[in-house]
Amino acid sequence: MSSTFKAILISRDENKKQSVTTTELSDSDLMEGDVTVAVEATTVNYKDGLAITGKAPVVRHWPMVPGIDFAGTVTASTHPDWKEGDKVVLNGWGVGETHWGAYAGKARVKGDWLVPLPAGMTPLQAMAIGTAGYTAMLCVMALERYGIRPEDGPVVVTGAAGGVGTVAISVLAKLGFTVVASTGRPDEAGFLKDLGASEIIDRAEFSEPGRPLGKERFAAGIDVAGSHTLANVLSQISYGGAVAACGLAQGMDLPSTVAPFILRGVALLGVDSVMAPKARRMAAWQRLSQDLDMAKLEQLSRTIGFDGIIDAATAIVDGKIRGRVAVDMT
Numbered sequence: 001m002s003s004t005f006k007a008i009l010i011s012r013d014e015n016k017k018q019s020v021t022t023t024e025l026s027d028s029d030l031m032e033g034d035v036t037v038a039v040e041a042t043t044v045n046y047k048d049g050l051a052i053t054g055k056a057p058v059v060r061h062w063p064m065v066p067g068i069d070f071a072g073t074v075t076a077s078t079h080p081d082w083k084e085g086d087k088v089v090l091n092g093w094g095v096g097e098t099h100w101g102a103y104a105g106k107a108r109v110k111g112d113w114l115v116p117l118p119a120g121m122t123p124l125q126a127m128a129i130g131t132a133g134y135t136a137m138l139c140v141m142a143l144e145r146y147g148i149r150p151e152d153g154p155v156v157v158t159g160a161a162g163g164v165g166t167v168a169i170s171v172l173a174k175l176g177f178t179v180v181a182s183t184g185r186p187d188e189a190g191f192l193k194d195l196g197a198s199e200i201i202d203r204a205e206f207s208e209p210g211r212p213l214g215k216e217r218f219a220a221g222i223d224v225a226g227s228h229t230l231a232n233v234l235s236q237i238s239y240g241g242a243v244a245a246c247g248l249a250q251g252m253d254l255p256s257t258v259a260p261f262i263l264r265g266v267a268l269l270g271v272d273s274v275m276a277p278k279a280r281r282m283a284a285w286q287r288l289s290q291d292l293d294m295a296k297l298e299q300l301s302r303t304i305g306f307d308g309i310i311d312a313a314t315a316i317v318d319g320k321i322r323g324r325v326a327v328d329m330t
């Protein structure tokens with residue numbers, strides 16, 4: 001007898017009008033894959049918000065179970081690396097975009113996409129981190145690989161009160177960096193300082209067209225906004241510094257000049273979490289279990305149930321979510 005489980009399904013009619021429903025699925029409905037996972041926790045990322053609201057063409061296979069990341073327990077596997085009972089984490093690989101994703105009681109995926117849940121971390125903690133937090137760690141690692149050190153000077157983090165921003169601040173502060181948090185929510189200044197930011201600046205400083213080169217204020221940056229924000233951050237990086245860019249919360253464009261690159265040797269480091277190779281993913285999760293204070297994680301995240309996913313998806317694209325939202329699927 002096969003049991004059913006709850007799922008969110010995004011469908012599209014013949015006029016390409018999108019609708020989102022909650023439904024019941026069974027194992028036999030799931031897409032192909034060599035590992036089936038009981039989803040114990042997931043999260044609402046910015047991309048999930050775009051998929052559910054239809055504000056950007058994230059979904060590319062119809063109908064789609066959205067949800068780009070999950071943590072859970074393997075219930076069946078023909079993949080050599082995984083057996084029933086293993087605790088796993090998945091981020092990206094087109095899950096929730098082209099392959100049915102996390103907003104269901106079970107997911108069937110390729111075993112190659114999974115990484116082990118770090119020892120000592122619960123599925124809910126892993127999803128309080130989620131793709132946003134894992135991407136924040138990839139950004140920190142990109143700056144480290146480039147050679148940025150705490151003694152080089154302050155690091156600016158844009159979108160500071162969001163998911164990537166809050167985890168980036170927490171990790172950078174723990175590693176000894178001086179962190180400048182750029183936010184459009186000045187009322188969150190106390191919260192951002194508790195996470196480890198030394199200084200709070202208004203994101204309006206970055207959001208309008210600026211000069212090709214400004215005062216050298218920061219040794220490095222982590223940017224989630226793109227557009228004028230990234231252009232202005234680049235123009236204020238000190239000689240030889242770098243910016244890790246991972247997002248487009250302000251826009252996809254980059255209205256910059258080559259001045260920061262050719263006159264100050266500034267580097268722009270692109271960060272992608274979706275297709276990141278497995279070794280780098282495992283390193284990022286390992287680093288998160290070591291360099292992210294779990295008390296800070298609790299401070300920056302809250303937990304909702306399956307029934308709260310759709311509302312949270314709308315809120316995140318409206319910029320109304322503070323930090324991270326984890327979803328308890330048990």
Ligand code: NDP
Pocket residue numbers: 045046047131132135158159160161162163164165182183184185203207224225229246247248249250251271272273274316317319321323
């Ligand atoms: P959140 O919605 O949690 O945070 C985004 C933050 O950006 C907001 O909280 C806000 O911060 C700031 N922001 C919103 N609108 C603007 C604007 N117009 N100008 C400047 N800042 C703005 O999203 P996440 O942190 O989860 O994701 C951030 C970005 O990173 C998204 O674009 C997402 O798609 C991208 N991303 C990319 C990944 C990759 O693999 N490259 C992986 C994960 C995320 P505040 O209120 O503090 O101003």
